[in-house]
Amino acid sequence: MGNKNLDFLFRPASIAVVGASAVPGKISSIILESLKNSGYGGKVFLVNPGYESIGKERCYPSIASIGEEVDLALYAIPAAGVAESLREAAGRVKGAVIIGGGFGEAGEQGRAFEKEIKDIVRKEGVRVVGPNCMGVYDTVSRLDTFFVPAERVKRPSRGGLSIISQSGSFAVTVMDELAAEGIGVARVVSYGNRVDVNESDCLDFLAADEHTKAVAVYMESVDEGRRFVESASRCSAVKPVMAVKVGRHDAGVLAARSHTGAIAGRYEIYRAAFRKAGVIELEGYEDFMDACKAYGTQEASGGNRVMIITDGGGMGVSIADACSKTGLEVPPLSADLADDLRSVFPPYFSVSNPMDLTGSATDALYAEALEKTMGGEGYDMAIVAALWGPPGLSDGLPALIAEKAGLYGKPVIICSPGGEFSREKTRLFRAGNLPVFSTPESAARAASALAGGAKKVKANG
Amino acid sequence: MDTSQMERIVKEAVSLGRTTLVEPEAKEILRLSTVQVPRFFIAKDVVGAFEAAERIGYPIVLKLVSPDIIHKSEVRGVSLGIMNKRELEQMWSEMILCVADEMPTALIEGFLIEEMVPVGAEVIIGAIKDPQFGPVVMFGTGGAAVELMKDVSFRLAPLTREEAFEMMGEVKGFPLLTGYRGGAVKDLGAIADAIMKMAEIIEKVDGLKEIEINPLIVYEKGAVAVDARAILG
Missing domain, CATH: 3.30.470.20 (ATP-grasp fold, B domain)
Structure with missing residues (x-):
């Protein structure tokens, strides 16, 4: 169980695109385009009884006519035809991704189609992702089954973050944003109506996946609650796992006759499940993006003590407030550290936490402050809010901060609010693999997510 | 934890077609699990209530026992700090009248006479x-x-x-x-x-x-x- 049986999805040696079409703009032709762009190296077979060939590629009337076993079949045909085709393909394919909708989410007829698919999964042992999903975007096996054109939705580069999403559009939007932020991903899977493969299957695979350094989960509901807790616990024991659960205001399904039953809405139980499994709870879309950006470039911190370094006093205090709100600590400098810093800083600097380097800030002073505070035992991570006003700051600052950040193995988060000039500089931080946030609140949320990952991994390690 | 006796309480209630346990049954489950509960007796009539109160010793608490009433205080089905027999008789009558008024169809199984525990x-x-x-x-x-x-x-x-x-x-x-x-x-x-x-x-x-x-x-x-x-x- 686990790792091996999702290889058809994450490491397919061959793919059949069922419903391949020569008509531009059709879902199947976008998928073919995505597959081509992703640089997938395995065999790709086109299947459609309506064509002899598409472009220069041969087109097969059925999966059976291919004449060899196929790892993954991608279904881009209307719901009514999927069951028959899948039944015929059973024994010749290891697994399928059913892209199209019109199943359980679409009335009685759709539910009947979905039930047929479930029966085939049970009887024939073929594994199915979807229906009503995007499938997989995988930078490790260079696989992309998403039916959104690359010119509209950018694909992220290779990285260590993997994403499991019940919603296809959520996965797509997050990918697009991460691509724009220069944050890479390992594997993204959208599993839709989950007639077979569910979030626990994916967590089992990703727990053992050496290319995945952290996992982010978007869920609307859970398939097998207790199994999810077990799978997420195993995964969070070896790498950070974070999750957002949406649709929080569903009424409790219990006969709410005790106070407990009345209070125990669905979300409270999900939260308890996340706690039990060591999953970092994310509050919503912003929180999800901030955590993804943080884990896309940084590792979990050793604890929750934050050092704030800035050249704007007000911004420093704002970040400190945002940190306390999320449960992070902003401890004062130790007497020794303060003495040490006073010996190198001008007397009018505010040597405390937050540390204000004022308008006299220079690249070197930032480097000094970061080195001295991160070098000791007093702090687990730093939020650096370099406001670009001081003339002493140059384009070399981001690279210098990145260099110092690398010395101590502690996360460094950049908070860089501001207008045109500041926004233009964010690319310099990104080049140094530092996550950039435009508000104190988002920087604090990111720091909180990194602190949340530490405890569990450590406690189990 | 030995759950066989607890399950017997549940089964008996189910066999009577009930969907809830009444307070003394729920408390019996707690007592069996070693969670401490106040000393209590169930009385079917006022004479039984007097006897139970004597055995526990005043002050006592009087509560309605009904599978139809989940939140007793909403029908004034709880009376705390009853100091003597005269008060008990009075509270008993008031409670019966109030329930008859508020929930005339509720099935009354009896009354709980319970030790009055200190504030905490x-x-x-x-x-x-x-x-x-x-x-x-x-x-x-x-x-x-x-x-x-x-x-x-x-x-x-x-x-x-x-x-x-x-x-x-x-x-x-x-x-x-x-x-x-x-x-x-x-x-x-x-x-x-x-x-x-x-x-x-x-x-x-x-x-x-x-x-x-x-x-x-x-x-x-x-x-x-x-x-x-x-x-x-």
């Missing part, structure tokens, strides 16, 4: 079987206003004693148990024990869907479940 800090402990995640336990403060305040925390069962303590620490009202404004520090160990027992009950007793202690009165030493309810299913 009040907490709620509940446990439910969630259709997705299975047994879950809740801890909270706020007494009767708990649904309004929602100052509660949840854990999946089974849970460790450490998790039970974490649950207490997570609610805003926690300082009320640890000496807020000069109050005495309450027996947190007794609360943790009750949380663990409730988690075990919901996990192990078949046919029980929800069980709740509200309130558990907590002292410097020990804690007593003065009211309890349970939903079957």
